[in-house]
Structure formats: structure tokens, C-alpha cells
Amino acid sequence: MASPLVIFPETTEVNPKGHLVIGGCDLVELAAEFGTPLYIFDETTLRRKCAQFLGEFTQRYSNTLVIYASKAFINRALARLFHEEGLGLDVVSGGELTIAHSVDFPMDKVYFHGNNKGTEELKQALYWGIGCIVVDNPQELATLDSLAQEAGVIQDIWLRLTPGIDPHTHAYITTGVTDSKFGFPLAAAEVALIQAQKAAHLNLVGLHFHLGSQILELEPYKKAIAVVLSWTKEMRKKHGFSLKEFSPGGGFALQYLRDVSVPATTDYAEAITSALVTQCQSLGLDLPQLIVEPGRAIIGQAGVALYQVGVLKDVPGVRKYVAVDGGMADNIRPALYGAQYEGIIANRVEGASRERFSLVGKFCESGDVLISDIELTSPAPGDIIAIPAVGAYCLAMGSNYNASLKPAIVLVRGGKARLIRSRETWEDLMRHDLL
Ligand code: LLP
Numbered sequence: 001m002a003s004p005l006v007i008f009p010e011t012t013e014v015n016p017k018g019h020l021v022i023g024g025c026d027l028v029e030l031a032a033e034f035g036t037p038l039y040i041f042d043e044t045t046l047r048r049k050c051a052q053f054l055g056e057f058t059q060r061y062s063n064t065l066v067i068y069a070s071k072a073f074i075n076r077a078l079a080r081l082f083h084e085e086g087l088g089l090d091v092v093s094g095g096e097l098t099i100a101h102s103v104d105f106p107m108d109k110v111y112f113h114g115n116n117k118g119t120e121e122l123k124q125a126l127y128w129g130i131g132c133i134v135v136d137n138p139q140e141l142a143t144l145d146s147l148a149q150e151a152g153v154i155q156d157i158w159l160r161l162t163p164g165i166d167p168h169t170h171a172y173i174t175t176g177v178t179d180s181k182f183g184f185p186l187a188a189a190e191v192a193l194i195q196a197q198k199a200a201h202l203n204l205v206g207l208h209f210h211l212g213s214q215i216l217e218l219e220p221y222k223k224a225i226a227v228v229l230s231w232t233k234e235m236r237k238k239h240g241f242s243l244k245e246f247s248p249g250g251g252f253a254l255q256y257l258r259d260v261s262v263p264a265t266t267d268y269a270e271a272i273t274s275a276l277v278t279q280c281q282s283l284g285l286d287l288p289q290l291i292v293e294p295g296r297a298i299i300g301q302a303g304v305a306l307y308q309v310g311v312l313k314d315v316p317g318v319r320k321y322v323a324v325d326g327g328m329a330d331n332i333r334p335a336l337y338g339a340q341y342e343g344i345i346a347n348r349v350e351g352a353s354r355e356r357f358s359l360v361g362k363f364c365e366s367g368d369v370l371i372s373d374i375e376l377t378s379p380a381p382g383d384i385i386a387i388p389a390v391g392a393y394c395l396a397m398g399s400n401y402n403a404s405l406k407p408a409i410v411l412v413r414g415g416k417a418r419l420i421r422s423r424e425t426w427e428d429l430m431r432h433d434l435l
Pocket residue numbers: 069071072090113173210212213214249250251252293294295296297333337392393397
């Protein structure tokens with residue numbers, strides 16, 4: 001069995017007290033200072049992941065732009081960090097767009113996705129001069145053309161296609177199949193392409209697909225690239241369409257469990273860039289700009305959740321429970337997708353005798369189980385449990401269930417912890433309530 005630390009951030013170590021340390025900060029001290037539940041992001045891991053994606057893709061295909069998929073989790077400090085690292089942004093809502101705009105993120109590197117963008121969101125995007133809007137359906141094509149006309153702009157757009165390839169991941173996060181709420185099925189895409197070419201205020205520059213998330217195979221990317229590029233060739237012949245930008249979306253996997261490995265960034269980069277070059281060459285197409293949209297693979301490993309142990313309960317002969325002070329409100333993924341995590345006691349890392357427990361949250365549902373089967377060494381009230389690989393889609397999908405407060409977030413580096421989101425207060429919780 002590998003060390004449990006392999007799925008923690010890159011800077012993780014254990015100090016002589018037996019405490020877990022990330023970014024030079026003792027997690028037990030962080031929990032005492034900022035309270036729990038606490039989410040920690042390791043700045044070094046985050047920046048290295050950005051650089052790794054840029055490096056792996058651009059060394060194989062220099063004309064690549066990496067845009068971070070904000071839905072995995074974004075806030076203002078992180079948006080600034082991604083900009084500093086040279087990434088663009090994929091946004092899917094007026095909210096994500098506003099966060100980006102609020103930190104002067106260059107709007108020409110922002111790409112707007114979504115199957116049901118609101119008119120106000122589209123207007124805002126046009127007004128701020130967004131780089132590209134990824135059109136999802138015929139209705140949006142028509143609406144956007146008239147909004148662009150009103151705004152007096154010619155807007156660059158892509159069409160989002162569903163190439164009909166199954167990436168073999170969880171059904172809830174499968175998107176590139178024909179029966180999907182997202183995108184144009186290939187059979188309907190020609191009509192859309194003609195409509196887009198005719199739209200006087202839209203400039204069709206690219207094509208996009210996104211097969212799904214946490215994709216463990218490379219083959220689906222290669223197949224989908226072949227399908228979409230051969231369709232592009234046909235559209236060039238029939239309608240003079242020229243593909244300037246091309247995106248195979250995101251979906252790159254994160255290692256959640258120490259003994260279940262996933263493809264490396266290198267593997268995805270090699271599969272995607274070689275399929276793109278080979279297909280373009282054999283079809284006689286010019287090489288487009290490549291835009292990739294990683295979310296989970298950029299931010300997942302950098303994030304660690306800290307919880308404090310409260311109640312221990314033993315149902316003799318059945319199960320032992322360890323309850324912590326967070327749960328499904330800050331991490332819905334186990335309940336929603338059956339996602340599996342690991343965890344360790346941060347204040348006593350090298351424990352000897354291990355026992356099996358269910359690690360549960362404090363929310364009023366039996367399904368509020370963070371880890372159904374975890375080995376821990378004599379857990380006791382007050383212990384700090386650290387769960388790694390929680391950077392993506394945990395806080396982003398968080399809620400105020402049971403009128404709970406959303407956790408604080410710190411960014412750690414070089415022994416310093418910077419609070420990048422304060423813990424919600426009871427006042428925050430009631431701010432919008434009217435009597
Ligand atoms: N591009 C598009 C168009 C997307 O829809 C997504 C994710 C991404 C990029 C980024 O995918 P990633 O690289 O992070 O896999 N809440 C789910 C994941 C939903 C993904 C939605 N779309 C989860 O917790 O697993």
C-alpha cells in the first residue's frame with residue numbers, strides 16, 4: 001500500500017510532533033487558529049499544476065491556451081492566481097464571470113459556457129468584452145446574435161457539439177453523449193453552423209466538446225477528436241468553414257485514493273495533441289489553436305479539508321462511527337456520486353493500531369457519510385481529521401444545509417497561511433431574510 005500522503009498536496013510532511021504540515025503550516029495550529037471545518041489550499045501545488053498543464057500541452061503543441069474551469073471552485077484570490085499563472089478561465093454563470101471581472105481578469109481570456117445562459121448574463125458578457133461565448137443550442141444562437149447587434153459588437157463564438165462518445169464515467173458527469181442537455185448533436189450541427197455563419201453579429205471561430213469529468217481513459221478523447229474533425233472537413237467542403245480554435249473540453253482525472261492511479265497530465269496531453277495533429281494532417285486541415293479546460297486536475301490535489309472529531313458511537317458488532325463537524329454541506333460528493341475519499345488524523349499521523357470506522361458528518365441525514373470505511377488509530381474527541389483531494393467540486397457545490405455556515409478557506413505557502421475566505425457568520429446566514 002502506498003503512503004497516504006501521496007494524494008495530499010506536494011508540500012505535505014509530518015513534523016516531529018507527528019502533526020501534518022502543508023505549505024510549511026502545521027495543520028493542527030491552523031485548525032486552532034481558524035476553526036473547523038477548514039479548507040486549505042496549497043499554493044505551491046496549485047501553481048505547479050497550472051505550470052504542468054501549460055508545459056505538457058505547449059511543449060507538444062505550442063498554440064495551446066489552458067483555461068481553468070471555474071466551476072471546480074473559484075473565488076477572487078484564486079482567480080487572480082490563475083491569471084498570474086497565465087491561464088484563461090471557463091465560466092458558466094454571471095457569478096463566475098463577475099468574480100473574474102472583479103479582479104481585472106483579462107476578459108479576452110474568458111470563455112462562457114452553459115446550456116441556459118440568461119439574457120442578462122449574456123448582455124453582461126458582451127458589455128465586458130468577453131473573449132468567446134460557447135453557444136449551446138439554436139435558441140441561444142438567435143438570442144445572442146440580436147444581443148450582439150444591440151450591443152454593437154461582433155462576438156466570437158464556438159459551437160458546443162456532442163460527438164456521441166461515451167467516456168465511461170459516472171452518469172451524472174457524462175456530457176458528450178447524444179442524449180444530453182448540453183450542445184448540438186452532430187446530426188443537428190450543420191444547420192447550426194449555417195445559422196451561425198449567417199448571423200451578422202457573430203463570428204464562428206471554433207468548435208468545442210466536453211465528454212464528461214473524471215475520465216480515466218484516453219481513447220474517448222481520440223475518438224471524439226476524429227469524429228469532430230472529420231465533420232469539420234465536411235463543413236469546410238460544403239460551407240467554407242475554417243476551424244481556427246478547437247477545444248476537447250476538460251475531464252482530466254484526479255487521484256482520490258492512494259492505490260488507484262489515474263492517467264498523468266502528460267498522457268492526456270500526448271493523446272490529445274497527437275490525435276489533433278494526426279487528424280488535421282490526414283484530413284488536410286490547418287492546425288487550429290487548442291484550448292483545454294481542466295478544472296478538477298488543476299485544483300483537486302491542492303485542497304485539504306480539516307474537521308474536528310466530536311461524537312464517537314459504537315454499535316456493537318455492527319459499526320463504529322466517528323462524527324465530525326462538517327459533512328455533506330461542504331462535501332456533497334460522497335452522497336451524490338458515491339465518491340470515495342481517504343483521511344488521516346492530522347494531530348497523530350503515525351498511529352500504530354488501526355481500527356475501522358465510518359466517518360460521518362453532522363447533518364440530519366443518514367446519507368451524510370464522508371468515508372464509509374476508514375482505518376483510524378484510536379480517534380478521540382478533539383482530534384483533527386484531514387481529508388485530501390477535496391479541492392474540486394466540494395466547496396463549489398457547498399450549501400447552507402441545516403443553516404450551517406460555509407467554512408473558511410486559507411491559502412498556505414512558506415509557513416504562512418492567508419485567509420482567502422472568512423467563515424460565514426450567523427449574520428451572513430440571515431442577511432437576506434425579511435420579517
Ligand atoms: N469544460 C466543460 C464544458 C465542463 O462542463 C466541465 C465540467 C469542465 C470543462 C471541467 O471538467 P473537469 O476537468 O473538472 O473534469 N460536480 C461534478 C463534476 C461536474 C463537472 C461539470 N463540468 C463532480 O463533483 O464530480
